[in-house]
Amino acid sequence: MTLTDDRPELGYDDPYLFETAAVQPSAFVRWIIGDTDYADLAARIANGDADEPYPYSRRGLGLMRWRNDHPHTLRAVTEAAGDPWWREALSSSARGLKGAGGGRMSTVPAPIEYEATSVQMCGLNPWAIGAAAPSAGTIVGQHAVTDDAVSCDPFAYFRDNHIANPSMFVLSLPGLGKSTLIRKILIGACGWGQTPIIAGDIKGEYIKLTRLMGGQIITLGHGGGHLNPLAGGALGQAVVRAIAARNIETDPDRIVELDELIATAKISIRTRQINAVCALVELIRYDTHSVKAFENSLIGIALRELYSEAGGFSYENPPLLKDLYNRIDTGSPAMWQAAYKTESKGYREAITELMQALGALTSGPLGDIFADHTTQPIDLDAPMICIDVSSLDRGDTTLKAAVMLSCWADAYGTVEAAHLLADAGLDRQRLFLMALDELWQVIGAGPGMVARVNEITRLNRTDATGLLMITHTGRDLETLPTEADIKTAKGFIDRAGMVVCGGLPIGEVERLSGELKFTAAEADMVTSWSRGAALRGSERRTARAPVGRGHFLIKVAKDNTPGIPIRTVLTDVEIETGVHDTNARFAEYFSGRNVESPALDDDASQMAGAY
Structure with a gap:
């Protein structure tokens, strides 16, 4: 038994395209195809007005058969929807896609690329947080996620309006690379014609x-x-x-x-x-x-x-x-x-x-x-x-x-x-970068030191002077003898243009919540850097660096703006000269036990000279 279809054939430009009267499918196939207007369904799917049916459902099988039998009609429908012809949804075979433009391809065309800001793309896999990586100024390492080169330069950040004044406050537990980061910034300052003090x-x-x-x-x-x-x-x-x-x-x-x-x-x-x-x-x-x-x-x-x-x-x-x-x-x-x-x-x-x-x-x-x-x-x-x-x-x-x-x-x-x-x-106009390491010792040295540092934090932008303040934790600012000095010292973090956090304990992250906002992911990251190196068996005598050595989170804002996770990278010259080796007095002890000095980051020796 055969069925005839006496509907007139329509041109490709008509929005509703039907099978020609010459096509006489079997009753079984006709039962599968049913009364659905697959040309209309394909057009609505291409325009985004309808969803693709399940491939093994009655409509899915009928739509697949229609697409295989009407490749030219499918191309017209797809081009009317705005996509190029080579992005047609064609069925595949052992030799590649069927239809015009199908078959084996020696070169796969590049997919369409779209650009958007980090705020618009935030949350889309795999960009769970923003990944901006400023590279203006002194480059100190790489982005911990994207591996892009990242700068950490108070003057460059201030020039590009990332921060309101050229100052930086660094917080990290001992032995995790605070001084190394500061020395890299000072080296870059010399290269930019600034005078570190x-x-x-x-x-x-x-x-x-x-x-x-x-x-x-x-x-x-x-x-x-x-x-x-x-x-x-x-x-x-x-x-x-x-x-x-x-x-x-x-x-x-x-x-x-x-x-x-x-x-x-x-x-x-x-x-x-x-x-x-x-x-x-x-x-x-x-x-x-x-x-x-x-x-x-x-x-x-x-x-x-x-x-x-x-x-x-x-x-x-x-x-x-x-x-x-x-x-x-x-x-x-x-x-x-x-x-x-x-x-x-x-x-x-x-x-x-x-x-x-x-x-x-x-x-x-x-x-x-x-x-x-x-x-x-x-x-x-x-x-x-x-x-x-x-x-x-x-x-x-x-x-x-x-x-x-x-x-x-x-x-x-x-x-x-x-x-x-x-x-x-x-003389020429000079820029100065003043480093204040071991802040807890400086401000606790005696009366007047808190006031002196406070004066600089308020006037450094007017005096064309950058300021680097380094200490271990925020608790260091709470050890001053008077309540007035404690309140003044806590203002150093508030007025700092940027805050850089290395490995910190959980309690310290909570203590800083009043001055600095961490997302849950950032808090977990910073606290994970405070752990030591994983234990090894006694048969392996080479030392491993702590997990968080050389890792920092740069916060350029005090709100919920995502920070910039980085890891510092040492160049060949820095490693050869040992300028960052603060464990020099342990050199004999380390060499005697065939142990590498933990003053250098494990990743640094592999990535030295990367930029």
């Missing part, structure tokens, strides 16, 4: 790097050099250069401009000298009281008289603390008036405590450092500056605090000197 290298971890970069190393401490808190420093030398330029200048407007700059710089120098002496006096009196108002006035008057023509001192020949001591001890009508005394006897009684503190600064351990002229003035032209204080007695908190305060005052005076020369047109 390590104002107080407590553990001596940056001396080798500074020497390799051809920088200046200033040693302070027992058996080291001296630092005169009354010297003008680099700022005083800048004033001398500005005065020399003013004396040969002929343009009246230019002379007025230079006079204003010089006057402002002199006031800044005098203020810094007074503050430096007062801070040292307060350290001596840490268990009594701070500097009194009239004592502050006495110090200022004495310095003014010392730098006068009668005093005989200048920025080229600055006075010492013993000269300040003698000048206050001798007194003058201005000093008597400041102490509100009209006779020498009453004056001497008023200055007794001040003279005792100044005497302590000119003798004993403090006198070994502050009682003589500065041995090595800071060189503005040095590519890197490191003030080494590693020889200080770690138990002498007063001496350590005094030296750290003086180092920071001298370093920041150097920054002001560079800006003065740039404003006067005598």
Whole structure:
């Protein structure tokens, strides 16, 4: 039995295409095909208005037969839907796809590619989180997921508007590569023409790097050099250069401009000298009281008289603390008036405590450092500056605090000197990158250090100075003696342009939740980096690096914006020179047991020189 179909054949342009009347399928096939208009169904599937039926259902078998018997009609329907002909849904055989364009293919056409932002694509497999990887500035390693090169450069991030100010706060447990990351950033800063300053290298971890970069190393401490808190420093030398330029200048407007700059710089120098002496006096009196108002006035008057023509001192020949001591001890009508005394006897009684503190600064351990002229003035032209204080007695908190305060005052005076020369047109505009490693030791050194660091975190953008602050955990900021200092120190994380987290314990991630937002995946990642290396059997004597060594999460925002997981990569030069090896004292122990030094990342030795 045969069935006939007397429906007229329609053109390919008609939206409804039917089988021709000449086709006479069997009754069984007709039963399978049924009354479904497969041309219409194929057109609606191509347009996305209908779903593909199950292949082995009645409609699925009928649609497959229709597609096999009407390849040209199928092509017309597909092209009308907008897809190219080679993306037709054709049935396959042992030799490839059936129909026009089918068969074996020696070259497979590339699929259509679509581009979208990380926000739009977020959540689509395999991009569970955003994977932006800035490569502007100093490249320090690779993205932990995509292997793209990633930079970690406060100045470059600030220039590209990723962060609001060029500062970075680094948190990580010991031994996971914090100092290595900072050294890589400092190396890049030298390459970009910036001047890194390590104002107080407590553990001596940056001396080798500074020497390799051809920088200046200033040693302070027992058996080291001296630092005169009354010297003008680099700022005083800048004033001398500005005065020399003013004396040969002929343009009246230019002379007025230079006079204003010089006057402002002199006031800044005098203020810094007074503050430096007062801070040292307060350290001596840490268990009594701070500097009194009239004592502050006495110090200022004495310095003014010392730098006068009668005093005989200048920025080229600055006075010492013993000269300040003698000048206050001798007194003058201005000093008597400041102490509100009209006779020498009453004056001497008023200055007794001040003279005792100044005497302590000119003798004993403090006198070994502050009682003589500065041995090595800071060189503005040095590519890197490191003030080494590693020889200080770690138990002498007063001496350590005094030296750290003086180092920071001298370093920041150097920054002001560079800006003065740039404003006067005598030198180029310089950018400085100040590294503050072991933050917990610095801010806990004594009164005034929290305020000094706080000042820098608020003004570093104005002063064209980047700031790197490094510590182990946020708990370090809670060990300060006063509640006011603790609150101020916690603000360092809030004001940091970017926060970099290495391996941290679970409790630390929860503690930081008030200042920094972690997604669940990021929290798991950071805490997983805090684990040590997996245990091995005794027959395998080579050491493995901890899981989290060299791994960090860069957070450029304090909201729920995904961070950037990276792993640092060491170059051949870094490995050969051992600039990052902080376990040098264990070298004999490691070599004796045939154990690799864990100071270098396992991945680093394999990927050295990757970029």
